[in-house]
Amino acid sequence: MSKRFKTFLFGVGPALGLTLLAQTGFAQEAAPAAAAAAPAIDTGATAWMLTSTALVLLMTIPGLALFYGGMVRKKNVLAMLMQSFAITCLVTILWTVVGYSFAFTGSDPIMVGFDRIFLAGMDKLAISGGTGSPASPVIPESVYMMFQMTFAIITPALITGAFADRMKFSAMMVFMALWSVLVYSPIAHWVWSTDPQGNPLGFLGKMGVLDFAGGTVVHINAGIAGLIGCLVMGPRKGYGQDNMAPHNLTLSLVGASLLWVGWFGFNAGSAVAADGRAGMAMAVTQIATAAAALAWMTAEWVMRKKPSVLGIISGAVAGLVAITPASGFVGPMGAIAIGLAAGVICYWASTSLKGALKYDDSLDVFGVHCVGGIVGAILTGVFAVEAIGGTKGALEGNVDQIMIQCIGVGTTLAYTAVVSFILYKLVDLVIGLRVSHEEEREGLDLALHGETIH
Amino acid sequence: MSKRFKTFLFGVGPALGLTLLAQTGFAQEAAPAAAAAAPAIDTGATAWMLTSTALVLLMTIPGLALFYGGMVRKKNVLAMLMQSFAITCLVTILWTVVGYSFAFTGSDPIMVGFDRIFLAGMDKLAISGGTGSPASPVIPESVYMMFQMTFAIITPALITGAFADRMKFSAMMVFMALWSVLVYSPIAHWVWSTDPQGNPLGFLGKMGVLDFAGGTVVHINAGIAGLIGCLVMGPRKGYGQDNMAPHNLTLSLVGASLLWVGWFGFNAGSAVAADGRAGMAMAVTQIATAAAALAWMTAEWVMRKKPSVLGIISGAVAGLVAITPASGFVGPMGAIAIGLAAGVICYWASTSLKGALKYDDSLDVFGVHCVGGIVGAILTGVFAVEAIGGTKGALEGNVDQIMIQCIGVGTTLAYTAVVSFILYKLVDLVIGLRVSHEEEREGLDLALHGETIH
Amino acid sequence: MSKRFKTFLFGVGPALGLTLLAQTGFAQEAAPAAAAAAPAIDTGATAWMLTSTALVLLMTIPGLALFYGGMVRKKNVLAMLMQSFAITCLVTILWTVVGYSFAFTGSDPIMVGFDRIFLAGMDKLAISGGTGSPASPVIPESVYMMFQMTFAIITPALITGAFADRMKFSAMMVFMALWSVLVYSPIAHWVWSTDPQGNPLGFLGKMGVLDFAGGTVVHINAGIAGLIGCLVMGPRKGYGQDNMAPHNLTLSLVGASLLWVGWFGFNAGSAVAADGRAGMAMAVTQIATAAAALAWMTAEWVMRKKPSVLGIISGAVAGLVAITPASGFVGPMGAIAIGLAAGVICYWASTSLKGALKYDDSLDVFGVHCVGGIVGAILTGVFAVEAIGGTKGALEGNVDQIMIQCIGVGTTLAYTAVVSFILYKLVDLVIGLRVSHEEEREGLDLALHGETIH
Amino acid sequence: MKLIMAIIKPFKLDEVREALTPLGVQGLTVSEVKGFGRQKGQTEIYRGAEYVVNFLPKVKIEVAVNDDIADRVIEAIQTAARTGKIGDGKIFVMEIQQAQRIRTGETNAEAL
Amino acid sequence: MKLIMAIIKPFKLDEVREALTPLGVQGLTVSEVKGFGRQKGQTEIYRGAEYVVNFLPKVKIEVAVNDDIADRVIEAIQTAARTGKIGDGKIFVMEIQQAQRIRTGETNAEAL
Amino acid sequence: MKLIMAIIKPFKLDEVREALTPLGVQGLTVSEVKGFGRQKGQTEIYRGAEYVVNFLPKVKIEVAVNDDIADRVIEAIQTAARTGKIGDGKIFVMEIQQAQRIRTGETNAEAL
Numbered sequence A, B, C: 001m002s003k004r005f006k007t008f009l010f011g012v013g014p015a016l017g018l019t020l021l022a023q024t025g026f027a028q029e030a031a032p033a034a035a036a037a038a039p040a041i042d043t044g045a046t047a048w049m050l051t052s053t054a055l056v057l058l059m060t061i062p063g064l065a066l067f068y069g070g071m072v073r074k075k076n077v078l079a080m081l082m083q084s085f086a087i088t089c090l091v092t093i094l095w096t097v098v099g100y101s102f103a104f105t106g107s108d109p110i111m112v113g114f115d116r117i118f119l120a121g122m123d124k125l126a127i128s129g130g131t132g133s134p135a136s137p138v139i140p141e142s143v144y145m146m147f148q149m150t151f152a153i154i155t156p157a158l159i160t161g162a163f164a165d166r167m168k169f170s171a172m173m174v175f176m177a178l179w180s181v182l183v184y185s186p187i188a189h190w191v192w193s194t195d196p197q198g199n200p201l202g203f204l205g206k207m208g209v210l211d212f213a214g215g216t217v218v219h220i221n222a223g224i225a226g227l228i229g230c231l232v233m234g235p236r237k238g239y240g241q242d243n244m245a246p247h248n249l250t251l252s253l254v255g256a257s258l259l260w261v262g263w264f265g266f267n268a269g270s271a272v273a274a275d276g277r278a279g280m281a282m283a284v285t286q287i288a289t290a291a292a293a294l295a296w297m298t299a300e301w302v303m304r305k306k307p308s309v310l311g312i313i314s315g316a317v318a319g320l321v322a323i324t325p326a327s328g329f330v331g332p333m334g335a336i337a338i339g340l341a342a343g344v345i346c347y348w349a350s351t352s353l354k355g356a357l358k359y360d361d362s363l364d365v366f367g368v369h370c371v372g373g374i375v376g377a378i379l380t381g382v383f384a385v386e387a388i389g390g391t392k393g394a395l396e397g398n399v400d401q402i403m404i405q406c407i408g409v410g411t412t413l414a415y416t417a418v419v420s421f422i423l424y425k426l427v428d429l430v431i432g433l434r435v436s437h438e439e440e441r442e443g444l445d446l447a448l449h450g451e452t453i454h
Numbered sequence D, E, F: 001m002k003l004i005m006a007i008i009k010p011f012k013l014d015e016v017r018e019a020l021t022p023l024g025v026q027g028l029t030v031s032e033v034k035g036f037g038r039q040k041g042q043t044e045i046y047r048g049a050e051y052v053v054n055f056l057p058k059v060k061i062e063v064a065v066n067d068d069i070a071d072r073v074i075e076a077i078q079t080a081a082r083t084g085k086i087g088d089g090k091i092f093v094m095e096i097q098q099a100q101r102i103r104t105g106e107t108n109a110e111a112l
């Protein structure tokens, strides 16, 4: 809008300018304290972002909590739920204190920012008609901060699936606090932070890495941290021998459903607008998810003779993961392709690959989130449509985009793997990562939390 | 708006025209690629429709899945949940490929349209400031397509309750694919499609049939298809003898609650606007639902001595069904009347009528959705208020409307019954509709999906 | 907006006036029947309020139903769920008939109003571009009525936790009907009703009592009514001896999560706008909740050696309660302080205080809602920030505000305690409040509703 | 008196109960158990992992009867519970030394 | 030694356990069972369908005791479990030939 | 024939079953039970309330065997179920007068 606005201001006489002013006031009736010069907030976009924030929180509690909780054994279900809930609380405070500032302020492509420590200065901006942040020109900064907070919450919560049933709660909390500040915020800064003109500021964003809603920042990031975690901790007692069947896939199906519904906020919300791009992001999210779910289900039906509930919901989540970086850039046909690829490849990663490499990633965080995130990130470079997101993909001739996407993926994998490894080792030294064998056998619900399902 | 817009353009001089142009640009800051001449999208309406889409998806997964899943026996719960989830995926793809095009494009009152096969041409329109579809002048077409998709998803999912606990998963998938394309899309076309001026195009719509959010297209349609299904397949093994009590009404109550909340998107979303009509549609939805729930509960209390959880939630769903065609047309008093009628009549249909006719409609899809839909469709003709929806009902003197409503109901009943019957028979011939007695006894969870609740 | 609008109308010539008129029409495309003179509705605000209404309904069904249902013994879970659901239906009808009118119309600071009995006159206003209510200048009155209805629903539903496992369903329904009309509506009137100019009308509102989203009207109110209830009815059979452990904290965690997510509608929706104040209300809601959850968890960890699921979710709810009156007035730092205070104090009230006083408030409605509400109401007077909500708190020098808050708290406590006591005694006389010992032992699910969890 | 313990397929429970009533059996006690035997269980598959379920759901009936009808009770169970397919279950008979009805204190034959 | 098997109403479990401790009973084993007998069950109603629940929840206590205290144990159970209403349950006594404590391998009297 | 009833810690079930196969035991029946004994339970805490859980989850194995292998079965259970920690459980042996396979009607030794 700004260009037309300027053209207009200088090209038309003062009477018309006055009209426009009046109209600006008109549009701002919902934002009484608007400073005259600040860009007005768009109440429609704000409404959608408030909603999206609620939807993304719903993904973690109770969505992810149930998705994971249903897959563990009955003696560990409360402990599993507890982790998602406690991480939600923990990251909320950390994001308020440093996380948001680190990720979304500052002016260095690598170094994080300190302008909003303790959300300093946001009280005022948050309620003005304008918005403080170049990343969110049409909504209040408080809303943008909240929306981004929900992403910062779900990312560490995703990791907990990898080492389910064996980690100490205390160690988990300390690890996640460190990881959130030292891994999540920096990577978000590198991919998503913007300068005052709204252009990419972080070095990965500047390079042209496309990640609309967090394929790299959220899923690859969490997935690789999970893999490192389960490697460092070793397999569950009795892995490969005892029956570790999910105790209640009803919970997991509800969880997967809430993840799906909430993901509309995740992806379509990442448009930070209530417009056609948000609409298309929602559409491709739906389409890719369905394609991936059917692909995983079919692959399993062919290989194992039966289509399973766990299969179709795992496929859906794989599709949601893969379309995350691509939504906002690709169209319906790209979505189908990405969904089919994610469904089949993540099925293979969570069954054959895991079987071959013999790591015990309890709930397949690596196989679904890291692998699905990589599939999505790279295929974004293939299927991006200029008319939708402003960037061409390989199919429109911009073959380089694939390489750029790979750099984004590689950087995240490398940084997160190394830092996560160090953090796990550190926490292991100081607190110890694993519960005792007795506690693991008895179940974490009673051992760690003194509660049980009756 | 378009009329005022034109009047203005021709009636006022060029200077003012320029102002307006500038303002159009101003309002479109969230829609950067807007074609100058297209009507601008309303970000508030778009925000509400994005939200409504999420709400209606929530109705099917996990809402309907849980509502149904809680009512079956424990050995069949996963199979029941699986059906709603798999239908969600299946219809998403079909809707993308042909369904939306069939239902909402074309220019023939009877024959479906082919303009958006594979969503052709929507990439571009979806992100422009204007909208391609006359049915959605103020929101992007991608959002309208998505919103309608969620209706296309829930309709077949509703049917599955009728033949719960005995249908093959493979047969179910094939039947639903055919039904979605051959029954749902045509009926949606006949009732809801519009011409480029936004006037009704389908022959039922043209005739003046009122169906704000799908009493006919969704509920009567699904309800009659369910009845035919359970008649073709015959009763469950042990029906009338074995204890087939719902295994966990907690799940069903959660499902009913999510249906209720999601139905706000269904009905108020059908206003395709964030305005007073949407608000009134939401209000009457709430009021009719409460009235129906209390009516069913009271009827049961009187007849059976105890008010039950299954009773009150069944009544709520009956009320939601009945108000669906009426929302957007009736006011609060009409809502109370429709709710009370639906509660009592659906209670009678699901207990006495079913008992008398001896069909085994496992979860009362006919008794609640078809009967409730008919009650609502006809009473819409009675209670419609011109000031709300632009059409008078019988109480305002337009007695003919009742007859028009009956024609809509009759046409749908006849068409769906015949085509569904043929499709069931066809699938039975080719694949076989029912599982073996052994599998039915063992439970579908293990037999069909190799999983169980532990 | 209105001032600028007028200035403009009189200060600029007729040509520009015409432009503006055209533009007014433009903005109202979603509200076709707008009366020219009424203030236009803001579609963004309307979208957010429609969404908020759905979110607050989600808090009661299934949110609160599950939160409470998971905490009782298995034999009483359906009866517990039933209460929330039935209250939702009951209050919907009462609110339509008298409740809304009582609370939000009339012109007396104490006496309730009769202008909207049976929602008279709302049919028309609800769909016009303007809004009938001074309390909701930018959204249709139907939406405002619905939003407020969801508050009227959850308040009595909260009470049911106090006398869980022992009250007759019939008695509960009668009590709640009376309570809703005689307690809830008057108090809402005193705190929240406004005159035609939008200024506070009720005597507590006029006095300057700050209660953004219902710390007093909802939580203190429900909490004290609960305490009186469990005192009148006496403890559960076997209280202090039998194992009354929550049968399934999975349900409670899901319930707490939905309460949290839905509370965004409760608090940010109370801005009745999609603006920076709504955004800040959402942010402080999140922050205070997280702080309270961590505080309760930590207190328990220190005192009882283990952090529990029940602890962290109870803390979260305590935080949500406490920030309710303060949201819209305080900033992030105030939120952290309020959260920490609520977490620790409510933990103390629900464990030590309850233990010392020996009342059997089954699910700690008093300890969490009344105590949490008092903490929040008083601290609102401490931490209010003028730049956010227009009122200074004690920290900004307005020490009197604390006293004003205390008057609000005290009035509510006194009025509700007395009237609730009378209502309980009355219902006890006429119907009897408690089930028989046999029924209590057998479990309310079978005894009252003829159903059970299999 | 005898305690007759029968392990049967769950869906046969109602038939067995009905077969015993005509013999004058007025009460019995039932438990859900898991049986391991010749009958092979289903395979459950969860992503990569397969679990052969060795323990199958069975129902255990315990019924105390007077010596005189013991044989007819055994036969009735045998007939009612039989499907002819593997896994139909077993009947075991043990001696009860004493029986007592809690409500009345009646003992032995009168207690049943 | 005797195996005393008592089928009682579930809410009487704690009272029974407490009644046995003074007699020197140091352990017992409890199962949830369903009982069929003279006591009639509730009717559950789900929409049109009524199910009379023939099997009522009961608790089965199995306790192995030395012969010398067997009678006092029976009496204690009888007293503690009794409500006087139909459905109070039964006590059956059987002979144990051998008992063994897994942890130590102690047998018979010492094993209990 | 003997009925050997063993109450063991739940996680020992698979080991016990595997220990019995080599002895020729072809079937057994398992129930989930709660045990009260010397082993003290966990304390559960819910807000203000503490519940000491007196009854711990155990598994009851019932296996009917011929007299000749009874001692070896007892020994095998003893060995496989033992952890040496309190709460390992008990083995009780009772006499079976008669056994019958429902599928075939075979009795006694052939029925097992």
Ligand SMILES: Nc1ncnc2c1ncn2[C@@H]1O[C@H](COP(=O)(O)OP(=O)(O)O)[C@@H](O)[C@H]1O
Pocket (backbone or CB within 6 Å): D007, D034, D035, D036, D037, D038, D039, D056, D058, D085, D086, D087, D088, D089, D090, F026, F027, F028, F029, F030, F062, F063, F064, F065, F101, F102, F103, F112
């Ligand atoms: N020796 C045994 N002791 C106790 N229960 C047994 C024994 N053998 C079999 N059972 C029980 O009988 C059930 C059926 O036995 P199985 O060998 O599968 O088939 P069948 O009864 O046809 O021979 C088993 O699942 C188990 O519960």
Ligand SMILES: Nc1ncnc2c1ncn2[C@@H]1O[C@H](COP(=O)(O)OP(=O)(O)O)[C@@H](O)[C@H]1O
Pocket (backbone or CB within 6 Å): D026, D027, D028, D029, D030, D062, D063, D064, D065, D101, D102, D103, D112, E007, E034, E035, E036, E037, E038, E039, E056, E058, E085, E086, E087, E088, E089, E090
């Ligand atoms: N012959 C029997 N064998 C085994 N259990 C029995 C027998 N008769 C009764 N029971 C058990 O005892 C319980 C109580 O019996 P019931 O006939 O209802 O009342 P009462 O014990 O007062 O005579 C039953 O639910 C059942 O579990």
Ligand SMILES: Nc1ncnc2c1ncn2[C@@H]1O[C@H](COP(=O)(O)OP(=O)(O)O)[C@@H](O)[C@H]1O
Pocket (backbone or CB within 6 Å): E026, E027, E028, E029, E030, E062, E063, E064, E065, E101, E102, E103, E112, F007, F034, F035, F036, F037, F038, F039, F056, F058, F085, F086, F087, F088, F089, F090
């Ligand atoms: N006298 C008894 N009769 C029946 N079961 C018993 C008896 N004593 C113990 N048990 C069972 O054995 C289990 C273990 O007993 P416990 O005293 O805790 O330890 P240990 O077996 O090491 O002596 C108990 O949980 C209970 O199920």
